[in-house]
Amino acid sequence: MADRIIAIILRIILGGAVLAALLLFSIGTAVAVATQGLGLGRLGVADWSAIRFTLWQACLSAGLSVTIAIPVARALARQNFLGRQALITLLGAPFILPVIVGVLGLLAVFGRAGWISDVLTWTGFAKLSIYGAPGVILAHVFFNLPLATRFLLQGWSAVPSERFRVVQSLAASPWAYFRLIEWPLLKSVVPGAFLLVFLLCLTSFAVALAVGGGPRGTTIELAIYQAFRLDFDLGKAASLALVQFTLCGVVAVMAFLVPLPQTDGLGLGRLPQRLDASGHRGVDFMWITISAAFLILPLGAILIRGLGHIASLPHQVFTASITSVLIALASTVVCISMALGLSLAFARRGQVARNLAEGMGILGLATSPLVVGTGIFLMIFPFAHPMTFALPITASVNAMMALPFALRVLMPAVRETYADYLTLRCSLNLTRWVWLHRILLPRLRRPLGFAAGLAAALSMGDLGVIALFADPDLQTLPLMLYRLMGAYRMDQAAAVAVVLVAQSLALFWMFDRGGRGYAGSP
């Protein structure tokens, strides 16, 4: 009995500590900035129009990404073909690309001097111009469609194969098939996927500017930038940061209002042999080809651009690589510990508590790097030199950015493991250690691997707050890339981009592979 109470108290402390850390990093930093700025600043007309534009573009981008992801994920779930696994792994790439690299890749294909424009000019048509709203959306879909597709694909593979067979044996019409299989599946995955993409677009700054820039395309993040740099109006920066939190909060509540369906146990986990594959081959391969081309062509352009210059890279690329990898690994440890802590504390609570915990996890995405960096700076500065903490802070902030993704994957897995094996644990009277070590963690190996891979890759590609803390001895790959560009060395910057992408994908692949390696895991 006492043991049980201690366990519960431990869990509360663990979960509470993670939540407190999240609050400190997100809202705490905004409060620190507001305090320094002597209170919150009033928002002007321009700020409100920035808020409107931000909402508009985020809604549109998330809506488009998720809508297009549906047929793509369906096609990938249904068809088996050579290179399917490679394509799915590649789906992770745009998500971890430094924005400027992705944008230059996109422009190589869709830009005024891009491949499509070349073809158009050659055939006598006008050049393609994607600048402005189309560019913003194109870039957001490029960066987020793969993520949405992966989330939906996960939803599809979670449907037990028996259920497909039941529907087939009923000679169901396409409409009935949709009602019986796809509608409940989409209802459970789409709101979450939409939410995450929406949040990513809400706080994106560089994307919106590089291809859709100008006064029309002012985002909240840019307004924060302006408040800081031009006006040094910390109060206004804090107000804008809080507006961003509020927006994220509202969207989070809306997304979770849609009831999440229950899982009724685990499927048998075998790859469903889909008899319906042949009937849809034409449409499916059209979607697969389009999305693969949309993904691979810009990535290929980056590769072509940078590959030839790798040999000319200065030796700093080695230390920068090592620094980036170290930060990524540290950030992965922090992220996974936080996600596990929250999952263990909340997975067995009710739906509301679980949603609350996930909602809190999302705070990390809603932060403006500028406000977080400045807030942490202000909190540390009275006591110590902030530069000393550049590495742990960068790792923690990167971890916070990856947390919502890790939670999405881990929370249900922890819940299912408890549901499936709790009775076994009680009946065998397993000690807490054996339970954790021999049952829970091995069972979680696959989601853990995937989450760790995401966290590591995300951290690799993020410029993060490291630029704000400016430790002269710490140079990450993204920082090196920006510095090379800033010194006119675009070719070498492109080569660094190739190194960065290769390393990120390798890290992701290693973690994800490690998670799958265990034969007994589903």
Place this chain on the structure above:
Amino acid sequence: MLALHKVQFRQGDFTLGADLLIPTGARVAVIGPSGGGKSTFLNGIAGFIATDGGQVLWQGQPMPDHPGLRPLSILFQDHNLFPHLNVMDNVAIGISPDMRLSQTQKQQVRAALDQVGLSDKSASYPRDLSGGQQGRVGLARMLLRQRPLLLLDEPFSALGPALKDEMLDVLRQILHVTSATALMVTHDPKDALAFANQAILVADGVAMAPQPIQQLFDAPPPALRAYLGHWT
């Protein structure tokens, strides 16, 4: 008559051969060691698995390719029910997957639920039902469909002895009403004896011709003897 004429079912690297006849109205237990191909056998007949050669015939006619057009109903161990549909709809999709039912069809659904003793649960959702009740919903769907061939893939193996007996009772009633031919995979010899009059042994990639069940158990071939162990 269900005839499997020199059929090869292929699932990945695994191939199962069958060359056998099952008379109409037979109740057949499909037994054999795990991994021997019992589920492949049923899924093959249901049309979920491609045939490499040979023919599956029903009453002398080749079965259509699409599983939905075959004259049969199938029940799995899990996931027969859709968690987002209530009991009524879960049964109704058996005759109208679009869930657009005429008055007569609604009557039929109610009658089927009545038959399995679930008339008061028609508005409940699967998550609110016990394991036994979930099994009955599946059986009600089978009953409603009125197909002449029933395939059951260990549908009751997760239930306790008393519940299992109850389910077998319901199944017997359904067979009585529909005079259907039934094939049931089971790993429990007791269930096999209680339900079936014939048995098919599936082992080492081959489904043998059906034999009277008692006869098979009295003089088990080596593969069956190894599987049964000391059961007598």
Place this chain on the structure above:
Amino acid sequence: MATTAMADTPVLTVYTYDSFVSDWGPGPAVEAAFEANCGCDLQMIGAGDGAALLARLKLEGSRTDADIILGLDTNLTAAAAETGLFAPILMTANYNVPGGWTDPLFAPFDWGYFAFVKNAEIESPTNFRALADSDFKIVIQDPRSSTPGLGLLMWVKAAYGDDAAQIWADLSDNIVTVTAGWSEAYGMFLEGEADMVLSYTTSPAYHLIAEGDASKSYAVFDEGHYMQIEVAGKLASTDQSALADQFLQFMVSDVFQSIIPTTNWMFPAVTPIAGLPDGFPNALSAAQSLIFSPTEAAALRNVALTEWQTALSQ
């Protein structure tokens, strides 16, 4: 006594912009040259760009570790002076800065002209009006997040005064996009996304000197080119006042100034004895060199920004 002096090597902390300290900027050479004689440890810390540098200083106030701030430009010096954090500077030099130099708080270390960089063989417009009337496509930077972006705003204001709003309105169909920073814009230009990009008159010199590529030049505008003068100042809170003075003196010395042209790609504030490297452009005449005083620039900034936003939002 001697041992304590050894252990306590004085540290001079210089806050500067990031590209100054990068491996390809002046930082490494400057540090080596100064440390060779000062008997000190020179720590150069990069903090974003010029505007971020000032924000950082405001955050830290008088408790800052910095002894010197290097890399503000004259658009920012009024706001910097207002903080009251800077101490008067004692040194002077034989500056070669168009318009001369007389600021009590800040000393210049380099300067340059904003200009549109293009491919050399292209016949380009010779002023903003002609550019607005042409089909030329340009990439510019956002004045709210980029120093060159703000410079362009001042350039148009200096050249056209109250007509600036109209010029921007006419230019709007020539602007392919507005990027957050210089790197994005320059990268897009090199990839062929626009005919011209806002940069400096010295940019083509990089391609010529570092890459042996003579294909780039800049468009000479007859209304003149706006200047950027980059300066350094000493903080009143410094605990290394003498060392800071020594650094500022070093900053205008021939050693430091010779490093600048081919690492920072700007005009040195004091012309090196050896002169400018071959391939460097010529300075423009005084009449062609446009610049507002720091107070004028500070006063005009918000008006110009509103004009820009309104004109380009239509």
